[in-house]
Amino acid sequence: MTTTNTILTPGGAADVVGVDFETTKEIGYYRLVWLRFCSRKVALVGAVVLLVLALACYVGPFLLPAQTVDLNVTDLAPFTSIHHILGTDDTGRDLLIRNLLGGRISLLVGASAMLLTITIATVLGALSGFFGGIVDSVVTAATNAVLSIPSILILVIFAKAFGQSILTIVLGIALIGWPPTARIVRSVILSVREKEFVEAARAVGTPRVGIITRHLIPNALGPIVVSASLTIGAAILLESALSFLGLGINPPTSTWGSLLNEGRDKLANPSGIFYSLWPGFMILITVLSFNYIGDALRDAFDPRSLER
Known part of the structure; x- marks a missing residue:
C-alpha cells in the first residue's frame, strides 16, 4: 500500500509531490528540504547557471588559446573577430579570457x-x-560595533593597512560579514538549549563542546546554509566594489571588479561600454543566482516563511 506525501510549494499551497512512498517509510527531513x-x-536555473x-x-x-599581448588587435570591438x-x-x-580568469578570483574570494x-x-x-552572561554581552557588543560602521569603510581601512591581496580582502570581508549570521545562530541556540535532549546530554555527562557541536549547531544548520548562500553573493559584490574603487587585489591579478574599473576609463570610446558590460553581466547573474538559491533554501528549511 502506498500513500502520497504533500509539501508546501512556493505558491503557499499544499501541492502534491509526484512521488509515492510506502506507508512504512518516513520522508527524512533533508529529503523534504x-x-x-x-x-x-x-533556484534550479540559478544553480545550473x-x-x-x-x-x-x-x-x-585551458581550452582557449594562451593569453598573449597582440598590439595589432588593440581595442577590438566584440563579435568582430x-x-x-x-x-x-x-x-x-x-x-573573454580575462573575464574568465577574473571570474576565478572573484568566485574564489566569494x-x-x-x-x-x-x-x-x-x-x-x-x-x-x-553560555550567555559575560560571553553573550561581549559577542553582542562586538556585533553591534561592527554593524554600526559602514562596511565599505572598514574594507578600505583594512586594505590600506594590510595590503591589497586575496588574503586581506577575504579577511576584511569576513570581519564585517559575520554579525548577521551570528545573531541568527545565537537565537536558534537560545531557543533549543533548554530542550529535553540537551538536558539529557548534560545528564549523561556530555562535555559542553560536545553539546554545542552535536546537539545545538545541527539545529541551526538550516539558517546557516541559507546565510552561506547569500554571503557568497554579498562577498562578490563587496570585492567588486572595492576593486572598482581601485582598492581591490593588486594587478596583474584581475577580478570582475577590477575589469569594471578598467572599463570606466574607456567609456568615451563607442566600443568601450562593452569593456565594462561583460564583467558587470557576470557579477549580475552570479549574485542573482546565489540570492535565488538562498531564498529557495530559506523556504525549503522553513516552509512557514512562505506564509509571511
Whole structure:
C-alpha cells in the first residue's frame, strides 16, 4: 500500500509531490528540504547557471588559446573577430579570457570569504547563545560595533593597512560579514538549549563542546546554509566594489571588479561600454543566482516563511 506525501510549494499551497512512498517509510527531513528546494524552478536555473559559470571560469582558459599581448588587435570591438569573440583591451589581450580568469578570483574570494564568515559567525553565535552572561554581552557588543560602521569603510581601512591581496580582502570581508549570521545562530541556540535532549546530554555527562557541536549547531544548520548562500553573493559584490574603487587585489591579478574599473576609463570610446558590460553581466547573474538559491533554501528549511 502506498500513500502520497504533500509539501508546501512556493505558491503557499499544499501541492502534491509526484512521488509515492510506502506507508512504512518516513520522508527524512533533508529529503523534504530537497523536494521543497526542487519545487523552486528559478533556484534550479540559478544553480545550473552557477555550475556552468564556474566550469567556464576554471576550465575555459585551458581550452582557449594562451593569453598573449597582440598590439595589432588593440581595442577590438566584440563579435568582430572569430579569435576574439568579446573583443580585446588596449594591449590586445582577449577579453573573454580575462573575464574568465577574473571570474576565478572573484568566485574564489566569494567562496573563501563565505567559509571564513560562516565559521566565525557559527562559533561566536553558538558560544553566545549557549553560555550567555559575560560571553553573550561581549559577542553582542562586538556585533553591534561592527554593524554600526559602514562596511565599505572598514574594507578600505583594512586594505590600506594590510595590503591589497586575496588574503586581506577575504579577511576584511569576513570581519564585517559575520554579525548577521551570528545573531541568527545565537537565537536558534537560545531557543533549543533548554530542550529535553540537551538536558539529557548534560545528564549523561556530555562535555559542553560536545553539546554545542552535536546537539545545538545541527539545529541551526538550516539558517546557516541559507546565510552561506547569500554571503557568497554579498562577498562578490563587496570585492567588486572595492576593486572598482581601485582598492581591490593588486594587478596583474584581475577580478570582475577590477575589469569594471578598467572599463570606466574607456567609456568615451563607442566600443568601450562593452569593456565594462561583460564583467558587470557576470557579477549580475552570479549574485542573482546565489540570492535565488538562498531564498529557495530559506523556504525549503522553513516552509512557514512562505506564509509571511
